[in-house]
Amino acid sequence: MHDSRTAEDIASTVARPTLRPEAMAAGESGIVEVFNYGRGRQGLIPLWVGEGDLPTPAFICDAATRSLAAGETFYTHQRGIPELRDAIARYIGRVYGVAASPERFNVTIGGMQALQTAIRMIAGSGDEVILPTPAWPNFHGALSVAGAQPVELPLIYDTSAGNAIWRFDLDRLAAAIGPRTRAIIVNSPANPTGWTATREEIVAILELARRYGLWIVADEIYGRIVFDRECAPSFRDVMEEEDRIFFVQTMSKNWSMTGWRVGWLEAPPEYGQIIENLVQYSTSGVPVFAQRAAVAALDQGEGFFAHLLSRVRRSRDIICDGLAATGRVHFAKPEGAFYLFCTIDGEADTRALALRLVDEAGVGLAPGSAFGQGGEQFVRICFARKPEDMAEATRRLVTWLAR
Amino acid sequence: MHDSRTAEDIASTVARPTLRPEAMAAGESGIVEVFNYGRGRQGLIPLWVGEGDLPTPAFICDAATRSLAAGETFYTHQRGIPELRDAIARYIGRVYGVAASPERFNVTIGGMQALQTAIRMIAGSGDEVILPTPAWPNFHGALSVAGAQPVELPLIYDTSAGNAIWRFDLDRLAAAIGPRTRAIIVNSPANPTGWTATREEIVAILELARRYGLWIVADEIYGRIVFDRECAPSFRDVMEEEDRIFFVQTMSKNWSMTGWRVGWLEAPPEYGQIIENLVQYSTSGVPVFAQRAAVAALDQGEGFFAHLLSRVRRSRDIICDGLAATGRVHFAKPEGAFYLFCTIDGEADTRALALRLVDEAGVGLAPGSAFGQGGEQFVRICFARKPEDMAEATRRLVTWLAR
Numbered sequence: 138m139h140d141s142r143t144a145e146d147i148a149s150t151v152a153r154p155t156l157r158p159e160a161m162a163a164g165e166s167g168i169v170e171v172f173n174y175g176r177g178r179q180g181l182i183p184l185w186v187g188e189g190d191l192p193t194p195a196f197i198c199d200a201a202t203r204s205l206a207a208g209e210t211f212y213t214h215q216r217g218i219p220e221l222r223d224a225i226a227r228y229i230g231r232v233y234g235v236a237a238s239p240e241r242f243n244v245t246i247g248g249m250q251a252l253q254t255a256i257r258m259i260a261g262s263g264d265e266v267i268l269p270t271p272a273w274p275n276f277h278g279a280l281s282v283a284g285a286q287p288v289e290l291p292l293i294y295d296t297s298a299g300n301a302i303w304r305f306d307l308d309r310l311a312a313a314i315g316p317r318t319r320a321i322i323v324n325s326p327a328n329p330t331g332w333t334a335t336r337e338e339i340v341a342i343l344e345l346a347r348r349y350g351l352w353i354v355a356d357e358i359y360g361r362i363v364f365d366r367e368c369a370p371s372f373r374d375v376m377e378e379e380d381r382i383f384f385v386q387t388m389s390k391n392w393s394m395t396g397w398r399v400g401w402l403e404a405p406p407e408y409g410q411i412i413e414n415l416v417q418y419s420t421s422g423v424p425v426f427a428q429r430a431a432v433a434a435l436d437q438g439e440g441f442f443a444h445l446l447s448r449v450r451r452s453r454d455i456i457c458d459g460l461a462a463t464g465r466v467h468f469a470k471p472e473g474a475f476y477l478f479c480t481i482d483g484e485a486d487t488r489a490l491a492l493r494l495v496d497e498a499g500v501g502l503a504p505g506s507a508f509g510q511g512g513e514q515f516v517r518i519c520f521a522r523k524p525e526d527m528a529e530a531t532r533r534l535v536t537w538l539a540r
Numbered sequence: 541m542h543d544s545r546t547a548e549d550i551a552s553t554v555a556r557p558t559l560r561p562e563a564m565a566a567g568e569s570g571i572v573e574v575f576n577y578g579r580g581r582q583g584l585i586p587l588w589v590g591e592g593d594l595p596t597p598a599f600i601c602d603a604a605t606r607s608l609a610a611g612e613t614f615y616t617h618q619r620g621i622p623e624l625r626d627a628i629a630r631y632i633g634r635v636y637g638v639a640a641s642p643e644r645f646n647v648t649i650g651g652m653q654a655l656q657t658a659i660r661m662i663a664g665s666g667d668e669v670i671l672p673t674p675a676w677p678n679f680h681g682a683l684s685v686a687g688a689q690p691v692e693l694p695l696i697y698d699t700s701a702g703n704a705i706w707r708f709d710l711d712r713l714a715a716a717i718g719p720r721t722r723a724i725i726v727n728s729p730a731n732p733t734g735w736t737a738t739r740e741e742i743v744a745i746l747e748l749a750r751r752y753g754l755w756i757v758a759d760e761i762y763g764r765i766v767f768d769r770e771c772a773p774s775f776r777d778v779m780e781e782e783d784r785i786f787f788v789q790t791m792s793k794n795w796s797m798t799g800w801r802v803g804w805l806e807a808p809p810e811y812g813q814i815i816e817n818l819v820q821y822s823t824s825g826v827p828v829f830a831q832r833a834a835v836a837a838l839d840q841g842e843g844f845f846a847h848l849l850s851r852v853r854r855s856r857d858i859i860c861d862g863l864a865a866t867g868r869v870h871f872a873k874p875e876g877a878f879y880l881f882c883t884i885d886g887e888a889d890t891r892a893l894a895l896r897l898v899d900e901a902g903v904g905l906a907p908g909s910a911f912g913q914g915g916e917q918f919v920r921i922c923f924a925r926k927p928e929d930m931a932e933a934t935r936r937l938v939t940w941l942a943r
Contacts, residue, residue: 145719149719150717150718150719150720150721150752150753150754151751151752151753153722153753155784156661156662156811156814157660157661157662157663157664157667159660159664160660160661160662160814160818161814163817163821164817165813165816165817166820186615188614188615192611192612192613192614193608193611193613198608198609198613201604201608202605202608205596205601205604205605206601208595208596209595209799210595210596210601210796210797210798210799210800211591211595211798211799212589212591212798212799213799246649246801246823246824247823247824249820249821249822249823249824250822250823253821253822253823257560257562257563257685258559258560258563259559259560259563260560261560261562261665261687262664262665264560275820275821275824278817278820278821279821279822281821282660282817282818282821282822284664314550314553315553316548316550316552316553317553318553319556348554349550349553349554350553350554350555350556351553381558393613394613395613395614395615396612396613396614396615396616396825396827396828396829397613397827398649398823398824398825398826398827408559410568411559411563411564413568414566414567414568414681414685415563415685417569417652417678417681418566418652418656418678418681418682418684418685419652419653419656419682419685419822420649420650420652420653420656420801420823421649421650421652421678421801422799422801423801424799424800424801424830425799426799427827
C-alpha cells in the first residue's frame with residue numbers, strides 16, 4: 138500500500154505534531170475559571186452558570202424511573218424514539234401554532250450536541266461563521282474545535298436614548314459576509330445580553346441568508362423565557378419549509394433538566410439520514426429512559442414551566458431594581474433569557490472583579506470577557522433562582538458596592 | 541471586515557455546496573439495513589446488534605433512581621464526577637493489577653464518544669489511520685466523518701492448519717505505515733472476528749507505534765469477555781506511562797448497559813484539559829444519575845458479570861457446535877467477544893443472505909460486508925443471549941441449511 142515509503146517519509150511521520158491543532162483551538166471558558174475558583178465555598182450564591190436552582194420535578198423523574206423499571210436499557214433509535222419525536226412535534230405545534238412533522242426533529246445529547254452536529258455539517262477548516270457577540274462561549278468553542286473561524290459581530294450597546302438597549306446592526310452583518318462565510322448563528326433571546334430579535338430583524342437576517350446561500354443556526358432555547366409577551370419572535374414565524382435553518386433546542390432550561398443532556402436538532406427532513414449517521418458515529422443515541430422523561434416534560438410540563446417563569450420574572454425584577462438603585466450598575470434590562478448583563482462603574486477588569494466578588498461578596502458571577510467582543514466590561518448574573526436568593530445576592534452586591 | 545468583497549466573492553459564497561463533504565462521508569451501516577428490514581418481525585431472534593438480551597440489573601438502576609430522587613439533575617464535571625473517576629481507577633487496578641490515577645480517566649457518552657474524541661484529537665483531513673479489518677463499522681464511520689482516511693489492513697483468515705484462525709500480520713502493518721499515518725486502531729478481542737492479540741503481537745505493535753510516533757487507539761472493551769483465561773492481553777500490560785495510547789472503554793457490555801451511554805476515554809493526564817474542552821463543546825457531560833449507576837456497576841457488579849460471562853460461554857458453545865456439525869458452516873472459534881463470524885457454503889452474497897434469513901429462518905444476522913475488507917463472505921452472529929434462544933436460533937439455522 139505504501140511501497141514507495143522512503144526514509145524521508147518515515148522521518149516526516151515521526152515529526153508530525155502529537156495532536157491536531159483543531160483539538161487545541163478552544164480554551165477553557167473564563168466562566169469555568171471563576172467557577173473552579175469558587176467551587177465549594179460555604180454560603181456563596183452561585184449565579185455564574187446558566188441553570189436554575191430547581192431540581193427536575195418529580196413527575197419527569199418518575200417517567201425515567203418507570204422506564205428503567207420496565208427494562209428500557211437497550212440501544213435505541215439514533216434519531217430518538219418515535220414517542221419523543223412525536224411529542225416534540227406536538228409541542229412545537231402547540232407553542233408556535235404551526236404544524237411540524239416529526240421527521241424534522243432529531244434527539245441529541247442536549248442542545249450542545251445539536252449545535253455541534255449542525256456545525257459539523259456546515260463549517261470546518263477554512264470556513265467562517267458569523268457570531269453576534271457577546272455570546273455564549275460554547276458557540277466560539279464548538280466552531281473552533283471544528284476548525285471553523287468564528288467572525289465576531291458585536292451587538293451595539295446603545296445608551297443614546299436614556300435606557301440602554303442592545304441593538305443588532307444589519308448593515309454590519311451584511312458587511313461581515315464574505316466568500317468563506319457559511320452560516321450565521323442567531324441566538325435570540327440571547328445569552329448573555331437578553332437581546333431579543335424583532336420580527337423585522339429576523340426577516341432581514343433570513344433575507345440575507347437566502348441571498349448568499351448561508352445557513353442560519355437558530356438557537357431559540359430561551360424563546361419562551363420572555364417577560365413582555367408569550368413567545369419571542371422566531372424564524373419559525375417567517376420561514377419556508379425549504380429554508381436552510383437548523384434549530385438547536387434543549388430540555389434544559391424550561392423544565393430544569395440541565396443535567397439530563399437531552400435536546401434536539403431541527404432540520405429539513407432531507408438531512409435526517411446524515412444526522413442519524415453523525416449521531417451514530419459520535420454518541421450512538423440518547424438513553425430511552427431520559428427520552429421518556431422528556432416526553433413527560435413536553436406533554437405535562439406547562440404548569441411547571443409557568444411556575445418557573447414567574448419565579449424568574451420576580452427574580453429579574455429584584456436584581457435589576459436593586460442594582461439600578463445604586464446608580465453604579467448599568468445595563469439593558471433583559472427582554473428574554475435569565476441573565477442580567479451589566480457594567481459596574483470603575484470595574485473594567487471583569488475577570489479580576491469576578492474573582493474578588495467570590496471572596497468579598499460571596500456571590501459568583503461570570504466575567505464578561507468570556508463572551509467575546511463587546512462583553513469585556515460586563516459581568517453576567519444568572520437570575521434563574523428563587524427570589525429569596527436573588528434578594529440576598531442583591532443585598533450583598535449593594536453592600537459591596539457601598540463599601 | 542470584508543471590505544474588498546466583490547461580486548465574484550458573493551457568487552462563490554452562493555455556489556458553495558450545502559453541506560461539508562465530511563458530514564456525508566459515512567454511510568448507513570449494512571447492519572442497520574438488515575435491522576430495519578426485520579424490525580418488529582414477530583418471533584424473530586435478533587442476533588444482529590452487539591448487545592445482550594439482559595436488561596440492566598436492578599442494583600444498577602436503583603443507584604440512578606436514588607440519584608434522581610436526591611435531585612442530582614444539574615450540570616456536572618465535564619470529565620466525570622470524582623466518584624466515578626475514582627471507581628474506574630479502582631476497577632482497572634483490581635482487574636489488571638496495576639495502579640492507575642483517576643486523572644487518566646474521562647467519562648464519556650459511551651465508548652463511542654470516547655472513540656470519537658480520540659479521533660478528533662489525532663486525525664482529520666489528510667490523515668490516515670490504520671484499521672485492521674473485518675472491523676466494527678463505527679470505526680470506519682467515525683474516521684470518515686472526521687475527514688480522516690481509514691487504511692484497511694485485513695487480518696488473515698488462515699485455514700492451513702485445519703482449524704481456522706484469524707491472524708494479524710505485523711509485516712503488513714509495517715508496510716501500511718506511511719507519511720500520513722497518525723494512528724493504529726487495535727480492537728482486541730475483536731468485533732466481529734473474536735481475534736485476540738497475543739502479548740507478543742501487542743509488544744510488536746507498540747514497538748512500531750513508538751518507532752513512527754503513532755498513536756494507538758486501544759479498544760479493549762471485550763477484554764474480560766474471553767473464554768480460556770481471565771483477561772485478554774492488554775496494552776496496559778506492556779506500556780509505559782508516557783506511551784501515546786488512548787483506551788476507549790464502555791459500561792455497555794459487561795453490565796448490560798448499552799442504552800445508558802456511559803463509557804470512558806483513558807489518556808495520558810496531560811491531555812485532560814483538551815478532552816474536557818472537547819466534551820464541553822460537544823455534549824457537555826454525562827448525567828450524574830447515569831454516573832452513579834456506573835459506580836454501582838464497577839463497585840458491585842462482579843457477580844452479575846460472572847453470570848453474564850457464563851451465559852455467553854454456554855451460548856457460544858451451543859451455536860458453534862451446532863453450526864459446525866452441519867459441515868457447511870466454517871469459522872475460527874472466537875477466543876473473545878461475543879460474536880460468531882462464519883461463512884456458509886454456497887452463500888457468497890451475505891447482504892442478500894441476511895435479508896433472506898429474516899424471512900426464511902426467523903433469525904437476524906449481520907452481513908459481513910458491513911465490516912470492511914476480508915469480511916465480505918461472512919455473517920456475524922451475536923451470541924450474547926440466553927442459551928435457550930441460542931439453541932432455538934441454531935435449530936432454525938440448521939433446518940434452513942438442510943432445506
